[in-house]
Amino acid sequence: MLSRPSKKTPLSSMSSMLGRTIILLFLLLIITGCSHEHDNNNIINKSTSNNMNNKGIILMIIAPNNFRDEEFFIPKRLFEENYFKVVVASSTKKPTSMFGKSVVVDMNLSQALDLLTNNKNNNNNDSDVVAVVFPGGSGVPVYYDNEIIKNIVVNAYNNNKVIGAICLAPIILAKAGVLEGRQATVWDHSFITTLQSYGAVYKKEGVVVDGNVVTSNSPKHAEEFANAILSLLE
Structure with a gap:
């Protein structure tokens, strides 16, 4: 006898969507953090460069x-x-x-x-x-x-x-x-x-x-x- 495919409950669907959203937010934070770190490095380098001729x-x-x-x-x-x-x-x-x-x-x-x-x-x-x-x-x-x-x-x-x-x-x-x-x-x-x-x-x-x-x-x-x-x- 073939088993019937299980049906996802609304609660399980919401949990799955929430999980994907959390993962996406986490990745976004990592990318944003790297971008900010790069910008800060640029600022430091510019400042250092300006102070080199002293x-x-x-x-x-x-x-x-x-x-x-x-x-x-x-x-x-x-x-x-x-x-x-x-x-x-x-x-x-x-x-x-x-x-x-x-x-x-x-x-x-x-x-x-x-x-x-x-x-x-x-x-x-x-x-x-x-x-x-x-x-x-x-x-x-x-x-x-x-x-x-x-x-x-x-x-x-x-x-x-x-x-x-x-x-x-x-x-x-x-x-x-x-x-x-x-x-x-x-x-x-x-x-x-x-x-x-x-x-x-x-x-x-x-x-x-x-x-x-x-x-x-x-x-x-x-x-x-x-x-x-x-x-x-x-």
């Missing part, structure tokens, strides 16, 4: 056109990897490198001078300009007789900031009068004569450190140049 400001001043790529991008990366905030200034809003890369700067030259002037007595390390760096390139000579540039160099020098210049840029320091009696290097040929004419002691080396001044003679020494600056900032 050793001070390194002001990098690039030529309006034809600054040398390696002499800007390599030091900038190394400075940021070592938890310094890099502020980029130029006489134009969007300078172009020798290899055609454009950079949107943070400020113009007058603002860069104001930044130096306004924080020279600042005791807050997070916002203190600790170094001024001039990448080189064929466009740098436009700064040789720029009065704002000279004021920036002299201000930084008088307030014991680390000053760096590479390739053609050491002439900026020489013309500002801060290399007299100091050892320095520069790109070759007539630039060596110019450097010496302002009282610098020329050294035929890739990177030269004299006191708080770092000079370098070519893009192939960009990493060594940046590391020398970082060593002075330790």
Whole structure:
């Protein structure tokens, strides 16, 4: 004899539906919890990232056109990897490198001078300009007789900031009068004569450190140049 199929009572159907609902709610809570945990991690990472640049400001001043790529991008990366905030200034809003890369700067030259002037007595390390760096390139000579540039160099020098210049840029320091009696290097040929004419002691080396001044003679020494600056900032 065939047995009759059992009939589900309304109570058993309700229990089954309730069980499925509880399971769905439980899964939803797990998914929601994971999502919130992910969001919190993002917030922490962003906050940590914002607080990483807390050793001070390194002001990098690039030529309006034809600054040398390696002499800007390599030091900038190394400075940021070592938890310094890099502020980029130029006489134009969007300078172009020798290899055609454009950079949107943070400020113009007058603002860069104001930044130096306004924080020279600042005791807050997070916002203190600790170094001024001039990448080189064929466009740098436009700064040789720029009065704002000279004021920036002299201000930084008088307030014991680390000053760096590479390739053609050491002439900026020489013309500002801060290399007299100091050892320095520069790109070759007539630039060596110019450097010496302002009282610098020329050294035929890739990177030269004299006191708080770092000079370098070519893009192939960009990493060594940046590391020398970082060593002075330790």
